Structures are given as structure tokens and as C-alpha cells.
Amino acid sequence: MAKRKSIHIKGMEHGAPIPNGTVMGNLVFSSAIPGKDTKTGVMSPDPDEQAQAMFRNLTLFMESAGGTPDNIASMKVYLKEEKYRDSVNKAWEKMFPDEHDRPARHALKADLRGDMLMQIEVIAVL
Numbered sequence: 001m002a003k004r005k006s007i008h009i010k011g012m013e014h015g016a017p018i019p020n021g022t023v024m025g026n027l028v029f030s031s032a033i034p035g036k037d038t039k040t041g042v043m044s045p046d047p048d049e050q051a052q053a054m055f056r057n058l059t060l061f062m063e064s065a066g067g068t069p070d071n072i073a074s075m076k077v078y079l080k081e082e083k084y085r086d087s088v089n090k091a092w093e094k095m096f097p098d099e100h101d102r103p104a105r106h107a108l109k110a111d112l113r114g115d116m117l118m119q120i121e122v123i124a125v126l
Contacts, residue, residue, distance in 0.1 A: 018031055030120075
């Protein structure tokens with residue numbers, strides 16, 4: 001029996017031999033989760049729309065792992081520019097409205113490819 005179970009989500013492929021994440025025991029580790037529309041493969045140039053798509057993809061990822069966003073313990077946010085933090089915060093507060101029940105979070109500026117304005121990685125406990 002494999003120690004790891006790779007997660008592969010249609011429409012969220014990386015274009016490399018990398019899974020969207022891994023479940024190991026009761027721990028879940030994501031690869032990068034972008035704000036790409038999983039049906040069209042398009043990334044909106046609008047930061048609010050990209051952030052909303054990213055958090056929809058996060059929910060899809062967590063469901064594929066056997067959990068929900070409530071299982072997320074920690075999140076890293078990568079921003080192409082600091083100005084996109086507000087768009088992420090709007091989607092963040094929508095997903096985690098209770099300020100006393102949110103995952104830990106760290107955001108940093110990163111050199112993201114192409115039209116990607118932001119991406120996230122999470123660690124969760126099932």
C-alpha cells in the first residue's frame with residue numbers, strides 16, 4: 001500500500017508530471033493552486049475574478065482530498081504584485097468569515113508565470 005495518494009484534478013493540471021497535491025495519512029499537501037477556470041483553462045485578467053476562481057479551485061482540491069476548506073491549517077499566498085492582496089482578502093473573508101476560525105496564512109511576492117496574478121498552497125488535516 002502506498003504511503004502517499006496523489007490528487008489529480010481535471011482542468012487543474014500543471015503541464016508537468018506533478019500532482020495537484022498529496023494525501024499522506026491524515027495530512028493533505030497541495031501543489032500550487034491557481035485562479036484558472038477549470039472548464040475553459042483561462043485565467044481572468046481581473047484580480048477579483050482570479051481570486052474567486054482560485055478559492056473555488058481550493059474547494060475542489062479539498063473535496064478531492066476527502067475534506068473541505070474547514071480542514072485547512074495553513075495557507076501560503078503568492079502574489080505577482082502586492083496590490084493583489086485586496087482581491088485575495090475579499091475571497092479569503094468569504095471562505096473564512098469567522099475571524100476566530102481561520103487557517104494560518106502567509107503572503108509573499110513571487111515571480112509568477114504568464115497571466116497568473118496569484119496562487120496558493122495549503123496544508124490541511126483530515
